Structures are given as C-alpha cells and as structure tokens.
Amino acid sequence: MPKKIKISVVGIGLMGQQHIKAINKSKLCVLHSIVEIKKYESKSKKKLRVPVYSNIEYLIKENKPDAVIIATPNNLHEKHTIKFLKSKIPVLLEKPISDKITSAKKIIKAAKISRTPLLIGYHRRHNSIVNVVRTVIKSGKLGRIVSANILFWIYKHKKYFKENWRTSEGGGPLGINLVHDLDMICYLLGPITYVQAFTSNKVRNYKVEDTASVNLIFKSGALCTINISDTIVSPWSYELTAGENPAYPITNQSSYFIGGTKASIKFPNIKIWYYKNERSWWNFIKSKKIKTNKSHDTLINQINHFSKVVQKKTKPKVTGEDGLISLKIFDAITKSANSGKKIKI
C-alpha cells in the first residue's frame, strides 16, 4: 500500500470545506493542514486536528505538504498557485483557473517551468455518468453529432442576493454557473469556434443578468444552445439532476440533450433514443436506459485522481490549458452579450 498523500487545503470557505470532507473519505490521501486568513473556529480546529496557518509562506517554509488544494477567491488564484508550483508542490486549483486570461497563462507557464502537476477543479469530469456519455459519443452510436441543448433553469431564493456582489457584474448565472457547462460540453463535443449570447435582467432588475441564451458552434460543425436562468422554477439543471451535491434535492430529470444522425442521448438520467429499423419520424422511436454507477461522489473521485497524479501514476484529467479554454469562451460570451456580435474563439 503506497503512502497516503498529505494534502493542505487553502481557503476554508464553501468549497474548501467540501474538499476536506472528500479528503477524509478518501483512502489515498490525508489532510495535512489548512491555510485560512479568517479566524478559524477553535471547535472546528480541534475536530480537524491539523495545523492551521494564516498564510501560505509559513506553510511552505515550515511544513511542506505533498500537495495542495487552492479554494480561495478567483482573483487570488494566480498569486497562490504560482507560489506552490515554484516550490514544486502539485496543485488542485478550484475553477475557474483565474479571473483573467493573462493571469491564467502565467499559472500554466509556472506549471510548465517547474514541471509540477496542475489539476483544475472541474469535478463533473470525474462523474461516471459523464464518462459513459463521452464513451457513447466517441463510439459513434449516435452517428454524427448535429446539435445539443443544455438547460440550466433554477430559482435562486431571495436571501441569496443579500450579498451585494451577486447582483453586480460577474455575480450572475453566467459568471457563477455557466463555466461548468462550458467545460463539460467541450469535454464531450470538442473545441468551440464561435459564440453568440443574449442576456436579460428583466425579471430581477439587478445590474447583472438573471437569464441568458448562449449559442455555440463547434469545430466539428455541431451547434449547441445553453439556456440559463436563475429565476425560473424548474427541475432541469445539472445541479438538480446529477445528485453530486446533497445541498440540491435531486429531481431525477435530465438537463443535457445531445442529438446525432443515428440517435440522441439525454442525461444525467441517461436514456438513448433511436430507430430499430429505418430512421423516419413516421416510425416508432425506441428508447433504452443506460445503467451507470450513479456517482454522487465526484469530489472523492477527483481527490483520488489528484492523489494518483501526485504519485505520478497518471496525468491531470483537467489541465491548465483546459481551464484557459473555458475562460476564453466565457470571455467571448461576455463580449458577445455586450456587443450583440458573434465572436470567434
């Protein structure tokens, strides 16, 4: 049995706490320490029984971990990640890679120069359902992929908007929720060449959008629409259908619909639709459920993968370049929504 990887978590907010839970459930790693600038409650400190540092320099100087998870705000990703990479400490960096393209490039360069692994925290890629869908698409069972339709319709409650940043630029569903879908659709259908987007704030009347419609053109020629809103009462979003996070009650519906010339697939509640004989809208269309290891543990899958990366048994499944691609697409979507123009990636 190889030695367990000792991981430090930097930033113990919403996401950092989820990572600590995943580390505690993993057989491949242990929590080494935490770094948090806020005063950490002594009760939680005692429970975790690990050293707590108030800055990353002390950690690197006094007690180097085998690896680190960075879950600090996006504008601090560059500063924190580069410091660890320069000390040759592998990093699992929360998504998005950074808040700026220039800064994302610096992070990627630091990983290359130091030859130290960098994994970006797009955890959906570690969900077995997503990987089954990818295998089905790659197998050619769906034929040529023609189009995809993604729904992210949820209703964010009133209290959520008490934090001012959630009602101003970057705090809406494009900035908070869309990046996951962008990474996932690229993982499934390949590179995107053009985007066009429209936004609306007509329901909540905040500065930031409450609803958006995003059109994508893939290098393969396939098209995709992502329809996103945080002011619609609906069961159709990846969050409410995949069951990855117990905070969201699961609806057993689907939110991704991908159509090909031979068949279509919907998921997370996976089903394929196809014709047994001649393909014709006048014939009866059949459907088949696909059994999967319904994985509710993507953060554990992710931390296990990261541990294997640190042990040099595998390469990062989501690279810094993948993180940069979704950031560039997001940037183009924002430009398109502001200008009304179609933007080349």
Ligand SMILES: NC(=O)c1ccc[n+]([C@@H]2O[C@H](COP(=O)([O-])OP(=O)(O)OC[C@H]3O[C@@H](n4cnc5c(N)ncnc54)[C@H](O)[C@@H]3O)[C@@H](O)[C@H]2O)c1
């Ligand atoms: N993968 C996902 O589904 C997902 C979900 C939510 C957030 N995130 C990402 O996780 C990151 C953190 O988001 P969050 O929602 O947990 O934010 P948060 O505000 O809840 O937590 C961030 C924590 O970092 C701490 N911090 C700030 N500066 C620090 C410093 N210099 N050193 C140490 N700690 C510091 C803050 O005190 C806070 O506790 C962001 O990059 C966000 O985009 C990912």
